[in-house]
Amino acid sequence: MHGGTREESVDPNSDERAMLRVRDGQVESLTELYARHRTPLYNFFVRLTGNAHLSEDLVQDVFLRMLKYRHTYRAGSRFATWMYRIAMNLCLTHQKGAAREAGFDDETEYAVYGILKAEVGESTLDEDVYKATAKQCVLEIKEE
Numbered sequence: 621m622h623g624g625t626r627e628e629s630v631d632p633n634s635d636e637r638a639m640l641r642v643r644d645g646q647v648e649s650l651t652e653l654y655a656r657h658r659t660p661l662y663n664f665f666v667r668l669t670g671n672a673h674l675s676e677d678l679v680q681d682v683f684l685r686m687l688k689y690r691h692t693y694r695a696g697s698r699f700a701t702w703m704y705r706i707a708m709n710l711c712l713t714h715q716k717g718a719a720r721e722a723g724f725d726d727e728t729e730y731a732v733y734g735i736l737k738a739e740v741g742e743s744t745l746d747e748d749v750y751k752a753t754a755k756q757c758v759l760e761i762k763e764e
Contacts, residue, residue, distance in 0.1 A: 635699035643690045653699075654683055661707060668711050678714065682707050 635656065641649040658679055665675035685706050693702055719725075 636695075636697070639686075639690075639693050639699045639702070640695060642687070643693045647687060647690075650683060650687060653686075653703075657700075657703060658683075661703070664704070664707060665711065669714075674714075678707070678710055681710055685710065 635653060638649045638652050642653070661679045661682055662675050665678045666672060669675055669678070682703065686703065689706070693699075
């Protein structure tokens with residue numbers, strides 16, 4: 621899933637045509653779009669989440685949502701814009717849920733918490749210390 625992309629050599633209108641076919645009931649055309657866009661989407665999610673396994677799941681979820689909401693795709697729309705809007709909404713939804721599950725009231729606190737864990741190292745500090753530090757960092761930023 622992590623190999624190079626063929627996007628540069630593909631007619632940009634072919635994505636739009638393939639998505640119109642999916643929208644109109646030829647759902648097997650989604651396979652063509654998946655083959656072209658799974659790696660760039662995966663890389664997009666890895667940059668946003670820092671989590672390879674989660675990124676793979678999110679890629680699958682994007683394509684499931686594309687299938688579910690195919691009726692919303694409009695002729696003349698750029699496919700990549702539509703697809704990345706779905707991807708970003710999915711990522712935001714995931715981040716909000718993950719923040720709540722981790723006990724944060726604010727997604728910013730959760731993001732800082734993730735950065736702290738990545739920078740300091742998972743086993744170095746107690747979980748409560750990470751959370752308290754993240755909350756304090758965000759509080760200080762908001763006060764400035």
